[in-house]
Amino acid sequence: MCAKRSLQRNFFLLFIIGLVLGSSALAATEGAATETGVHSYASTLFWMAILLLFGKFASLVERIGQPSVLGELVIGVALGNLTLLGITAFESAEADPLLRFLAELGVIILLFQIGLESNIQKMGKVGIPAFLVAAVGVVVPFVLGTYVVGPYLLPGLTSQAYLFLGAALTATSVGITARVFKDLGKLQTPEAQIVLGAAVIDDVIGLVILAVVSAIATAGTVSAGVIALITGKAVFFLIGSIVLGVLLAPWLGWIFSTIHTGVGMKFTLAITFGLLLAAAAQEIGLAPIVGAFAAGLVLDPVHFRYFQDFHVVDDVRAAIKGSDPALQRRVQEAIKPHAERHIEYLIEPLGHFLVPLFFVMTGMSVNLLTLFDPSIILVALGVTIVAFVGKIVAGLAAGKRARKWLVGWGMVPRGEVGLIFATIGRGLGVVTDELFSVIVIVVILTTLLTPPILAFQLRGTK
């Protein structure tokens, strides 16, 4: 047994060393394949495989009770900072536009999956607390960031820079929190539903703020009319797509099934619905994940009833035909919850294929060198505390029936949206490199600290 263990460990070590060496060798020969004039995807295919493998190795953190998303982030940070040790191979993965696209597609698929697992009636039930949590969770961090910690801890910047800092603190990264709830099987709790609803709402509010702040930074000022237009567009999109979706989805299911009732058509109906709403959201200036989530929310098992089920389920049903009725009922009961989730099972491999790329690459974009400047770290810690406090306070608005602390902690992670805000601000020349580093550190800390805290609190639940 012990020999087997050590064999396994040695094999594993060799495998990792082989991967890193192989990566370096590949990076060195890159470009050679393009000589023939055909575009070579060898490097992209290679990196997809490597990042997926490392992401899955990181699921070892489940052994110590942590959600696997944390492992993916941490291994991403490690891989992205191997340059500090002189291993530059992973830089080409970070810079690959195709991988960035696949990662983005991954987070769209993730939000679509989460939407599929949520359902509109349940979301409606938590509508008011979710809205209150979102509103408080936007206003408190924005005000604290723009008017308190910004000017106090980072004196001498423009007022527009503080506006960007405040804005970057508003949007919850629903991806991280949702993965934690999903990893621990708690997506159906009222707290998870409130957090998801609030995260979508504050994403919308956050993106409105971003649009307004960007307009101020470019034009110097902005009219109330423009603010109203941006806001209206966002609200109209969300409500519109949900209403339209609820009206259209049953029809679409029927129409598509008259063309073909196969599993392929069932899958295509679902995924294209998600992609189209994601594209529409981005087209009108919202994050595509908002559209993907709305699409998943609208789709329900009932819309797919005209299509074929799992083939194995059909065969099992045929095999038990005519047997003891009590047994038949028992088998049907065992099948039912799975048959209802068939569309989720069909989307799941896409998730396994693309979602880890997003989290590993998010980790890779973190530069550990920024952590070596003590003054920046102190400022960042101050801003992080504000970021935590602002969202935990928001949890208090969750109403009586939900556990307020759990909701508050669930709202803490700032991920991709905060980073997008910081990047845009730097592009506009408003956010200094110093402020950018601070925002990045805040995003790292809120993202890395929340999953274990949340997992700890959730483990206390029945």
Next chain:
Amino acid sequence: MCAKRSLQRNFFLLFIIGLVLGSSALAATEGAATETGVHSYASTLFWMAILLLFGKFASLVERIGQPSVLGELVIGVALGNLTLLGITAFESAEADPLLRFLAELGVIILLFQIGLESNIQKMGKVGIPAFLVAAVGVVVPFVLGTYVVGPYLLPGLTSQAYLFLGAALTATSVGITARVFKDLGKLQTPEAQIVLGAAVIDDVIGLVILAVVSAIATAGTVSAGVIALITGKAVFFLIGSIVLGVLLAPWLGWIFSTIHTGVGMKFTLAITFGLLLAAAAQEIGLAPIVGAFAAGLVLDPVHFRYFQDFHVVDDVRAAIKGSDPALQRRVQEAIKPHAERHIEYLIEPLGHFLVPLFFVMTGMSVNLLTLFDPSIILVALGVTIVAFVGKIVAGLAAGKRARKWLVGWGMVPRGEVGLIFATIGRGLGVVTDELFSVIVIVVILTTLLTPPILAFQLRGTK
């Protein structure tokens, strides 16, 4: 009933019109979203959805007994040539590098799937006939193309141009043929196995010829040593990856399962194996699909035995525990073939997601305008006849136990590889625009005519 039908037809028409109008509107606003400095994927997401939808609509051809791949190709040709009617919206889809990548990933997934459905023992059984078919199917079209129809039908070109014409006629597009066999459920017949084996072998030979011909075109001449090097590399890769895979796969399954036994890990093990071999194949100058096919060939259900099964299967097994032994056996029998194909089921959604993109986009790259020049058409028809004859003759080498005509017809389609050859030749300045058009028409005709002929012949089989 009739009212329902016409309602459906009207709805459908409106839907298509809506799609085309929406596409045009989107194309017009393109670039607007990039103003904010964030990269917008809205256009790519939108086109993915539209191409998938049109691809699935085209599965209507199954109603008239044709494989759905033909529908995808034809609808691609139609969409790609809407410019002739003044509708330019689809041009941006054709030019999108992200979509091209996804399409390429699609054909890699397809060959991986086909490899998974094949198995190495069976392939070994058809090894000799497959090799003979491949060899004849390369030599005959190459000689006929380079020394007969080239100089005779297209006089006045350089000898290098004829070399490229001959080379472009060598490689069978295994994707098309495999899809036809797969669509009709005939992948397990000896004919399909011979065609698949031969297509992989002639792909390898074809790529060697391409490398040699390119070397001649650039350097004017090439040494026997270089030819030997290129050939050796290809043979070494295929044999090496299969031997290594067969030795390593059982170990890898065990090692990975000690990290995690979940479905996600099972999926990741399979897909990364496919991606890595595809990357390796491309890295040494072969087509990535060769590597993906080899990976699928190596992987067998037995390598995944340490991992979790379908959740629904586990639950059904629990439900029938303790019941009538005869019934238990019956249910187990019903489950078994599905459980063995679990990994194929997990890869299937990736196929539904990406494979249609490849075939629709291959169709889109066809320019119908080239068909309006009578002299080019005549030459192309002549070359097409040679292309047909060369491969049907190859079928005669299939040995006694296989139906020779079926094998011969199965080898006819020239698809992506022929187009790649033509593109490279044009890039080197050897292939003229005229010759390029001819090669494109040959690819279209062999690709469009073969599926119905093959389907007709296969329908004759039990």
